[in-house]
Every structure is written in structure tokens, then in C-alpha cells.
Amino acid sequence: MIDPLSLADHGPVIPVIVLQRVADAVPLAEALLAGGVKVLEVTLRSAVALECIEAIAKAVPEALVGAGTIRTAADARAARDAGSRFAVSPGYTREVGAACRELGLPLLPGVATASEVMTAHGDGHGFLKFFPAQQAGGVGMLKAFAGPFPDVAFCPTGGITLETAPQFLALPNVKVCGGSWLTPADAVEQGDWARITRLAREAGALRRA
Numbered sequence: 296m297i298d299p300l301s302l303a304d305h306g307p308v309i310p311v312i313v314l315q316r317v318a319d320a321v322p323l324a325e326a327l328l329a330g331g332v333k334v335l336e337v338t339l340r341s342a343v344a345l346e347c348i349e350a351i352a353k354a355v356p357e358a359l360v361g362a363g364t365i366r367t368a369a370d371a372r373a374a375r376d377a378g379s380r381f382a383v384s385p386g387y388t389r390e391v392g393a394a395c396r397e398l399g400l401p402l403l404p405g406v407a408t409a410s411e412v413m414t415a416h417g418d419g420h421g422f423l424k425f426f427p428a429q430q431a432g433g434v435g436m437l438k439a440f441a442g443p444f445p446d447v448a449f450c451p452t453g454g455i456t457l458e459t460a461p462q463f464l465a466l467p468n469v470k471v472c473g474g475s476w477l478t479p480a481d482a483v484e485q486g487d488w489a490r491i492t493r494l495a496r497e498a499g500a501l502r503r504a
């Protein structure tokens with residue numbers, strides 16, 4: 296089982312992916328890899344998401360594919376069975392934390408308040424998704440978290456763009472950002488893989504603190 300914090304070792308941005316067709320999964324993963332992006336979060340927001348994770352895990356072993364939008368223990372189990380190497384949840388519940396621990400599935404749990412940071416950290420999670428980052432207080436909130444939580448690292452996600460990502464990545468408590476801007480729905484729909492490779496390359500060139 297990988298340490299969730301090691302997800303940040305592969306680049307400054309984790310793409311948050313929504314797939315509507317299984318046939319798009321492997322070419323999309325290959326397009327992101329070609330742009331240097333290796334860690335992929337496929338959200339459980341469509342009927343084919345698990346099948347897409349399975350396809351990527353089998354056909355693109357160089358990618359590190361995980362499941363996003365994990366809301367229940369059943370989601371975590373299904374994600375693990377499909378070949379997910381990690382799980383991301385929009386919020387934190389003890390149910391999801393315990394399920395991932397039992398399954399040996401590394402979890403990046405979502406938080407938006409100090410109380411949620413305390414709950415998730417108290418359960419052993421030191422690397423947290425700050426979601427929805429922009430709407431929940433953005434850079435100012437992460438700076439404020441650094442005071443009481445110097446031992447917690449964050450992956451802000453939600454409302455971040457190529458233009459605003461540098462402000463987040465400049466913070467010492469931010470290890471990586473998440474965002475859907477690398478995989479626009481129209482590019483996936485049209486199979487414009489060259490555009491996605493370009494977006495991945497641009498995101499990969501962002502500098503961190």
C-alpha cells in the first residue's frame with residue numbers, strides 16, 4: 296500500500312476525471328501520461344467509472360489510477376475491486392476511513408473546516424484534500440490552517456485553474472493540487488487527446504514551493 300503523500304511525488308497536479316464512455320478511458324490515460332501526468336483520479340460520477348478504472352489499471356500499468364468521489368464503504372470496496380490504487384473522498388466520515396483502512400486502500404480524505412481536519416487527522420490522516428478549495432476559503436484558509444495544523448499537508452481541489460494553481464502550490468502546506476481543467480468534457484467527448492496531452496504538460500510545468 297502506498298503512502299497517500301507519495302501521490303504528490305509524481306507532479307504538481309492530479310487530474311480529476313469524469314468519464315462517460317469506457318472507450319475513452321485508455322486513450323485518455325495515455326494522453327495524460329504522454330503529457331507527464333501519471334496519477335489519475337477517476338471520479339465515481341458516471342455509471343461506467345468503475346469499468347474505466349479497471350480498463351486503465353489493466354491497459355496502462357505505468358499510470359497510478361485511483362477512484363474519486365468515494366462516499367461510502369461500498370464505494371471503497373468497489374473501487375479497490377476495480378483496481379484503484381488509492382481513493383479520494385469529497386468529505387470525511389469514519390465509515391469511509393475505516394473501510395479504506397480494512398481494504399488497504401490509501402485514502403485522501405476531503406475536509407473544508409478545522410473540525411474536519413481534527414477528525415481526519417485524529418484518525419491518522421495527515422494528507423488531506425481541501426475541498427471545495429476556492430469556495431471554502433482558498434489560499435487564505437490554507438494559510439490559516441498552517442498555524443494550528445503545522446503537521447498536516449493538503450491537496451486543494453475545486454475551482455482551481457492553471458492560472459490560480461501557482462498561488463496554491465506556493466504554500467508550504469500544499470503538496471499538490473487537484474483539478475478537472477486538464478480533462479475538459481468537450482475534449483474527451485471529441486477524442487482530442489493532443490489537447491489533453493498539452494494541458495497535462497502545462498500543468499506539469501507548474502512550480503511548487
Ligand code: 3PG
Nearest residue numbers: 311452453454455474475
Ligand atoms: C472534485 O471533485 O474534486 C472537483 O469537482 C474538481 O473541481 P474542479 O472541477 O473545480 O476542478
